[in-house]
Amino acid sequence: MRINDQIELADWEITETFTRASGPGGQNVNKVSTAVELRFEAERSPNLPDPVKVRLKRLAGQRWTKEGAIVIFVQDTRSQARNRELARERLAELIIAATHVPKRRRATKPTYGSVKRRLAGKKERGEVKKLRGKVEE
Numbered sequence: 001m002r003i004n005d006q007i008e009l010a011d012w013e014i015t016e017t018f019t020r021a022s023g024p025g026g027q028n029v030n031k032v033s034t035a036v037e038l039r040f041e042a043e044r045s046p047n048l049p050d051p052v053k054v055r056l057k058r059l060a061g062q063r064w065t066k067e068g069a070i071v072i073f074v075q076d077t078r079s080q081a082r083n084r085e086l087a088r089e090r091l092a093e094l095i096i097a098a099t100h101v102p103k104r105r106r107a108t109k110p111t112y113g114s115v116k117r118r119l120a121g122k123k124e125r126g127e128v129k130k131l132r133g134k135v136e137e
Helices: 027-031 050-063 080-099 112-130
Strands: 014-019 035-040 070-074
Touching (some): 014 080, 035 080
């Protein structure tokens, strides 16, 4: 399975199992195994660089297992072939998202003027609140 120019997944890394889906579908639901559970062995994959694996683990969230695999379960359509396509597309999107390196945040200092304006606003608000006290006669 080809993800992009640099990443291509081998067949042994992906396993698919088919189960009966829930939801609408009449007798079809009871007879045909249309739901797809795609399992990708991400931790053992030699085709993914280590930084991508780290980002992939964070992006996958609960779909990441203790063994280091990503499990994607799809039962959106009544067609097994379409569910299989959707599962592969979702895996590819997840891996592509993990290949993007996030931009580092640079710490910046607020300008002198913005600090002054903020403190002046706080001072004003404090004065308004102070005037809400008891009135002395």
